[in-house]
Amino acid sequence: MEHVILPAWALLAYLASGVLFILALRGLSSPATSRAGNRYGMVGMAIAIATTMATQAPIPEGHWWPRPTPEDLVILAKICAAIGLGAVIGLTTARRIQMTAMPQLVAAFHSLVGLAAVLVGLAAYLNPHAFGILLPSGAISPDSRVEMGLGIAIGAITFSGSVIAFLKLNGNMSGSPILLPLRHVINLGTLLAILGLVGWFTQDESLWVIAAITVLSFIIGFLLIVPIGGADMPVVVSMLNSYSGWAAAAMGFTLHNTAMIITGALVGSSGAILSYIMCKAMNRSFISVIAGGFGAEASTGGGAAKEQRPWKRGSAEDAAFLLKEAENVIIIPGYGMAVAQAQHVLREMGDLLKKEGVNVKYAIHPVAGRMPGHMNVLLAEANVAYDEVFELEDIQGEFAQCDVAFVIGANDVVNPAAKTDKSSPIYGMPVFDVEKAKTIMFIKRSMGGVGYAGVDNDVFYMDQTMMLLADAKKMVEDIVKALAH
Amino acid sequence: MDFISILSIFVMACFVGYYVVWSVTPALHTPLMAVTNAISSVIVVGALVAAAAKGAAASSGLGLVAVTLASINIFGGFAVTARMLAMYKSKKKG
16 A cells, blocks of 8 residues: 655654643643643644644655745645634634633534545545555555545534534524424435445445535434434534544544544544433433434423412512521522523622622532533633532532522423422433522523423422522622622 | 554544543533544644645645634634633632
């Protein structure tokens, strides 16, 4: 096989950048080391880019330094312009984006990796010589064809899937699941057709095969994500994260590049683990999330059979009074807090309470929000110290000593039906034991709407529950005003 | 490198990834996604090879577009991760 043999220093450099990427993820084991980790990642990327540029430089036999022709300089200028353009767009976006829009941004970034993988795969097909994947016979080597086909397929699925996820998260497309008839048959058929075509590609390297793989993969990415509803997005975003890694790994196989293979494996397993954690936190199987449609039946059916039960409404002043008197307060934020942008005023409320000697803690459910860790970032943005923020299993035991459980924009994650009602769609999902708290304050827009899963919540009707019906931000602002008096 | 060596690196890296990612604190799962996104743009290596090659206009054109897309991700991904990580503060430091 006529593989381009890279010089030893280049191979070592790629290995070094792979190791730096491992250190980048390793740094995230604690917020204290995370910033250094991110810098390792940047250095790793700089090494990978510089190495590639150097190995592509036109150094004639017997020379140590590039002897560029005008044509080479034009190519170099174009590449620098492309990188510069990307840098400007990327940096501006990163600076301007609101923290609440982070899930959309991540989805958008995933789509770009996917599309880049497709383009690189197609470029390798069109110019196999440059990628060193030609056999002496002039054909592309069969194993490279498989890698290329798979890379393009995964990349295309990542791209179109992420575009749909972006549209749903950004509100350009309804977050509720859209169900096509016979979708499971269509999806399975399309997937099998793609695999069949990748197999066929080893025998026949015509353009139509690679084109068909690309088009079908774009379609299947679209079909796979469309039926999945808004609150299942944490799983979807993690899954697409994983796919973007596998796409990079497949391209790494084509190029025999260790940096790409190590990175692909890291990102692929990272996304897979996050999907697993998210599924476990909802007590749902990965298959059932991917099959989609969750919450669709309940939100259309419901209503009629609902009984009218008594519940208590509280005012901001009532809430402020009780909060001030409390010893321990646990705040449980959910997606509603992000929508209302209430994180800053919530932190203000926490600070005022702390001044009154109240012990304030934040409790975060793994699937709160629209992506893993979404609530943590928002609280960090609002200047809440990370050592006041607790995971489900770490704080669960404290509700019995808790005077006020303050639920803001969350619903399903505090629904006791998950523990008691076997017929509930959320049965088995780990939830906060808020009912053990002396008082529960529940901020909600109105009594009409129910959580994403479309199930009623017994917490609303408990004796110790005070319903605070208003926009989350407005309500917390009023509580802050009342506290300040 | 032959296929088996590459496959070995890949399999080992999957294991490394598995253990490293489990040690990531859940509070940093969003930055984890942002930074994995940035590093998966190492696909830029392939894009650069395509863009730098001579004699195939279509291929180098696709390569240049891919370089641009991957660069958006690299710069945007690392910058947004840095921005998020800068916000995580501990109680002691205030």
